[in-house]
Each structure stands twice: as structure tokens, then as C-alpha cells.
Amino acid sequence: MTDHYAVFGHPIAHSKSPLIHTAFARQTGQDIDYVALLAPLDGFAECVAAFRAGGGRGANVTVPFKEQAWRLAGRRSARAELAGAVNTLRFDADGLFGDNTDGAGLVADLTRNLGIELAGRSILLLGAGGAARGVIGPLLEQGPARLTIANRTPERAVALAERFRTLGPVVGGGYEALAGQRFDLIVNATSAGLSDELPPLPDRLLGPDGLAYDMMYGRNTPFLRWARAQGARCADGLGMLVEQAAEAFWLWRGVRPTTGPVIAMLREGEAKGVRGEV
Numbered sequence: 653m654t655d656h657y658a659v660f661g662h663p664i665a666h667s668k669s670p671l672i673h674t675a676f677a678r679q680t681g682q683d684i685d686y687v688a689l690l691a692p693l694d695g696f697a698e699c700v701a702a703f704r705a706g707g708g709r710g711a712n713v714t715v716p717f718k719e720q721a722w723r724l725a726g727r728r729s730a731r732a733e734l735a736g737a738v739n740t741l742r743f744d745a746d747g748l749f750g751d752n753t754d755g756a757g758l759v760a761d762l763t764r765n766l767g768i769e770l771a772g773r774s775i776l777l778l779g780a781g782g783a784a785r786g787v788i789g790p791l792l793e794q795g796p797a798r799l800t801i802a803n804r805t806p807e808r809a810v811a812l813a814e815r816f817r818t819l820g821p822v823v824g825g826g827y828e829a830l831a832g833q834r835f836d837l838i839v840n841a842t843s844a845g846l847s848d849e850l851p852p853l854p855d856r857l858l859g860p861d862g863l864a865y866d867m868m869y870g871r872n873t874p875f876l877r878w879a880r881a882q883g884a885r886c887a888d889g890l891g892m893l894v895e896q897a898a899e900a901f902w903l904w905r906g907v908r909p910t911t912g913p914v915i916a917m918l919r920e921g922e923a924k925g926v927r928g929e930v
């Protein structure tokens with residue numbers, strides 16, 4: 653019997669998740685289907701309940717419902733607990749289990765696909781919203797020398813650093829404090845790219861062989877243009893998208909898909925001008 657999964661968001665029409673999970677299912681021989689469902693802004697919990705009542709086995713959750721999904725989950729993984737947000741729900745007999753696979757997806761893309769060693773490195777994370785919060789724990793778990801969070805509203809970065817300080821060397825502040833500092837990796841978790849804006853970054857932030865990573869994908873963001881102008885190696889968030897999906901697939905099915913061919917398939921689609929979101 654086919655098991656049903658879905659991704660809930662608002663908007664959701666351009667989601668690539670059905671494509672990704674359908675490819676995973678084909679590759680691993682799992683009998684599932686996966687659809688994108690638009691939940692009304694004031695009706696997320698009802699939509700999830702209806703999907704579950706109709707035989708759904710689990711769901712992904714994207715903007716703007718990740719915090720609501722966190723509240724909805726009766727049990728949560730440690731990483732979801734810390735992130736304060738849930739992007740993956742599994743419908744168990746005793747209720748909803750919530751996980752957050754975003755950070756693991758980022759770390760998998762950085763280390764496995766891009767070959768970046770994070771242990772002992774200096775990492776700069778831009779932004780202090782939900783997207784940033786989801787990846788701090790998994791980044792610190794990799795044992796960086798330091799993780800600096802910079803944000804337009806410095807107090808939010810300071811508060812985030814405080815929240816995660818027991819997990820590793822993390823500090824938070826504003827952009828001015830970055831002048832003169834050097835990092836091996838800069839991860840952009842701001843939403844500035846959506847409005848074609850660039851956080852006020854000083855030049856020469858990246859050391860030689862440094863990587864600039866934008867969690868957004870399918871867009872030539874001002875951040876990536878800035879990084880290219882600095883001569884830096886650049887990556888967008890498409891690999892993270894596929895890796896977070898693979899983690900969710902693992903949670904639901906106990907099977908790990910191979911992500912490389914699926915990333916390649918999406919890149920090919922992108923080259924043909926197809927764009928999308930989670």
C-alpha cells in the first residue's frame with residue numbers, strides 16, 4: 653500500500669520537495685507518494701490533522717509554519733528542541749514526532765558534497781532569524797574554532813549566541829564588529845537576498861580558499877555576487893535542500909537515499925530555467 657507524505661507551506665506552488673522525494677522513492681524502491689499542500693495562514697494545524705486523518709504518514713513543513721509545527725509536535729528530537737522549529741513531522745501511533753533536518757542538511761552539503769572540513773575552522777553566520785537558529789547546533793557539533801553570528805539587529809545575534817553557548821565557542825554581534833576579522837566559511841542565513849539586498853559586509857572577510865555559502869538557492873543573490881567579487885568559492889543552498897530532504901526520508905522510511913544524482917537532476921532543471929522553493 654502506498655504511504656502518503658506532503659509538504660505544507662504558504663506559498664508552496666514552486667516547491668521542489670515533491671520532485672526530490674519522488675526521486676528518492678524511485679531510487680530506493682519505497683512505495684510512497686508526496687505532494688505539496690498549501691495551508692491557509694490561519695489553518696496549518698487543521699490541515700495537518702486532516703492529512704493525518706486521511707492516512708498521511710508524515711510531512712515536511714516550510715515557511716511560515718516551522719514554529720507552529722514545533723508547538724504541534726508532542727515529542728521532538730533534541731536538535732528540533734534547540735532550533736525551536738520543526739521542518740519534519742512523523743505521524744506515530746502515539747502522536748506527532750517533530751524533527752529539524754535543516755542543520756544536518758547544511759552540514760552534509762558542506763562536508764560531503766563540497767568537501768569542507770568544519771572542525772577547527774572559523775565560521776561566520778549571517779542572520780539571526782529562524783533560518784539561522786536551525787543550523788547553529790549542527791554547525792557547533794562539528795567542532796569549529798569559533799562561530800560568529802552577525803546580524804543587522806545585533807541584540808538578536810547576541811541572544812542566539814547566549815542560547816547556544818553551552819554547545820561550543822559562539823559569539824554574536826553586529827556587522828561593524830567584523831572589520832579586520834577573517835573566516836574560512838561564511839553562511840548567509842538572512843532573507844536579504846529576497847529583496848535583492850546585501851548585509852553590510854566589510855571586504856576581505858574570507859581567508860584564502862574560503863567558501864561563501866548562501867542558504868537560498870536558484871538566485872544570484874547580492875551575497876553571492878559580493879563573494880565572487882572577493883574571489884571566493886561560492887555555493888548556493890540547493891545541496892542543503894536535497895540533504896535536509898534525505899534526512900527527513902531517513903526519519904520516515906529508515907532508508908538513506910543517494911543525494912548526488914538528485915542534486916544533479918535539479919541543477920539540470922535550474923539550467924533550463926526552472927526555479928523553486930522548499
Ligand code: ATR
Pocket residue numbers: 778779780781782783784803804805806808841842843844849850851852
Ligand atoms: P528566516 O526565518 O528566513 O530567518 P526571519 O526570522 O524574518 O526569517 O529573519 C530574517 C533574517 O534576515 C534576520 O536576521 C534579518 O535581520 P534582522 O534580525 O535585523 O531583521 C535578516 N535580514 C533581512 N533583510 C536584511 C537586510 N536587508 N540586511 C541584513 N539583514 C537582513
